Amino acid sequence: MMGMKFEGREEKHRITVMAIFLAGACFLTYYCYVVLGTGRVFTHFFYIPIILASLWWKRKGLGVAVFLAALLIFSSIFFRAEVVAANDYLRAIMFIVIAFVVATLSEQIAKAEESLRESEEKYRNLYESSKDGIAFSDMQGNLLDANQAFLDMLGYTIEEYKKLTYQQLTPKKWHKMEADILKNHTMARGYSDEYKKEYIKKDGTVFPATIRIWLIKDKQGKPIGMWAIIRDIAERKQVEEKIKQYQQILEVSERASWHFSHRILSIREEEKKILSTILHDEVGTLAVALSSSLNAIEEEIKDNNLKAALKTIVKSKTVLRKAIQRLKKTAADLRPPDLDIVGLPVALREYLSNVTKQLDLKINFSMEIDEKKVPNNVAIVLYRIVQEALNNVVKHANARNMKVRLYSLGNKIELIIRDDGKGFDTGIISGGTTIHMGIRGMREMAESVDGRFHIKSAPGKGTDIHVTLPVIEEHKLWV
Structure with missing residues (x-):
């Protein structure tokens, strides 16, 4: 709304100025023909409103040139009896030609300005809407400009930001490395490869970032500043750390799994040895004892010593019972x-x-x-x-x-x-x-x-x- 009011006031101002110039042209024409009777008009004054009208209103401003050309021709006809001088026609044509040229040039300039304005707006929108930080500094490290993304990363306003230097935003441990990159890469090639560093926020905390720098030169090839694109990688670094932790956990798990599998095999071998020992000791001993008892019983029966044979049988039953109990216990130990x-x-x-x-x-x-x-x-x-x-x-x-x-x-x-x-x-x-x-x-x-x-x-x-x-x-x- 304010812009429309301003444009309206400016247009009224232009019309007022043009009316004054046209009135002056009419007065000069009358004064030269009627008052002085010279038959000539001082037409150099006419070029001012012609050029202004062409600049202000482009081709619509040709009307002013046509009006002044007609004024010159008709005044020559009405205010003197002689034939209109040829140079008056030439001047009238010059009015129109000059107005046309100026209007055409003015239109081309206006189009170029509009194209430049649109281009600037497009790149400004890209500049401001970028999620990556964009910063501009001079060769001394003074901070001149930054987009909103970079300001948000740091926590500064643009006014606060412009009072700082690049070195104030960088922890000291990175100063030497960046000086080497500036000397050996940016100044030598005009740009740097992407590298990692850290930035200091307004609250004093530090965040990791990747950065790439481009050198800006003037027409003579002299460096005048540097553009930088900065990307906050705090979240990416956290993800990388988590991945690293998970990889370590996986490695530990794999080692633990190997040891556990090895342990299982060891336990199985131990149980086999235990079972082998039990079978050898318990069953083997039992077999020897029963074999010896049966031989003794056989001899006692042959000798018709039944009482001794019965006693041996009772002892054998006791040995067998104990062996069975031990085997049951072993089975329970091996299998719940x-x-x-x-x-x-x-x-x-x-x-x-x-x-x-x-x-x-x-x-x-x-x-x-x-x-x-x-x-x-x-x-x-x-x-x-x-x-x-x-x-x-x-x-x-x-x-x-x-x-x-x-x-x-x-x-x-x-x-x-x-x-x-x-x-x-x-x-x-x-x-x-x-x-x-x-x-x-x-x-x-x-x-x-x-x-x-x-x-x-x-x-x-x-x-x-x-x-x-x-x-x-x-x-x-x-x-």
């Missing part, structure tokens, strides 16, 4: 009971009860869980960990009392195993000892179902084992 059928509480109580009958070890067992909510794979892990912990107590701890507590805590199951044995230093366990293998096996079993395993022990202080397992989702058990 079907927990889906008997349930975890029954299986653990039966197992611990059998241990206490055979050993001088008092076990306090308590359980506060809803076994229906415990996935089968989690139940197997709990059973195995209790089994392995008890084996370690029997073999290494020399404990007299042991406490096993199993209870629910939210969507997790907590298992606590505590003994009053001799304990050990958890920091100096050698990797090849059987106790270390057992602890590692328990930890691997807990972690196989996304659980946590923690052990606390010290010489003379017994051992505490704390296991936490999730019970919401089913997990695969790799044992």
Whole structure:
């Protein structure tokens, strides 16, 4: 609205000025022909309104030239009797020609200005709408201009920005590197390759960016400034860091998977050795004992010594019964009971009860869980960990009392195993000892179902084992 009012006032001003010039032309014509009677008009004054009209109104301004040419011709006819001089016609033609040339040139200039204005507006829109920062500085590093994207990155207004230097926006650790790039690349080639650096925001924080610089020269080829395109790569760097972290996690997982697979193979080999030893020791010993007993019975029957034969048979039955019990125990150790059928509480109580009958070890067992909510794979892990912990107590701890507590805590199951044995230093366990293998096996079993395993022990202080397992989702058990 303000622009339209301004244009209206300017147009009125032009018309007023033109009216004054035209009135002056009419007065000069009358004065020269009538008052002075010279028969000549001072026409140089006419060129001023002709040129102004052509500049202001382009071809529409030709009307002024035509009016003044007609004024010159008709005044020559009406105010003197002689024939119109040829130079008056020539002047009239010159008025129109000059007006046409000026109008044409003015139109071309106006079109060029409009094209330049549109081009500037297009590039200004591109400049301002770019998501990358764009900045301009002189050769001394004084900041002269920047688009809104770069101002937003830094947190400055354009007025604040122009009071700074390029060096003030750059951490000191980058100054030498950028000086080398300016000297060896930008000044030598006229541009730099894209490189990484950091910028200081208004609040003092720093953000990473990539930048590329172009040198600006004047007509004589002298450098007068530099354009730079800056891209904030903070988010990209965060993504790269996350990818790097995930790659590291993947590498660790792959190594852990390899070790876990290796551990599985080792466990299988150990179980095969145990089974081979049991078959050799138990079954082999049993076979030798029964063979010897049968031979003795045979001899006693031949000697008609039936009482001795019956006693040998009773002893053989006792040996056979004990061997069967040991084989059952071994089978239970190698393969836990079907927990889906008997349930975890029954299986653990039966197992611990059998241990206490055979050993001088008092076990306090308590359980506060809803076994229906415990996935089968989690139940197997709990059973195995209790089994392995008890084996370690029997073999290494020399404990007299042991406490096993199993209870629910939210969507997790907590298992606590505590003994009053001799304990050990958890920091100096050698990797090849059987106790270390057992602890590692328990930890691997807990972690196989996304659980946590923690052990606390010290010489003379017994051992505490704390296991936490999730019970919401089913997990695969790799044992």
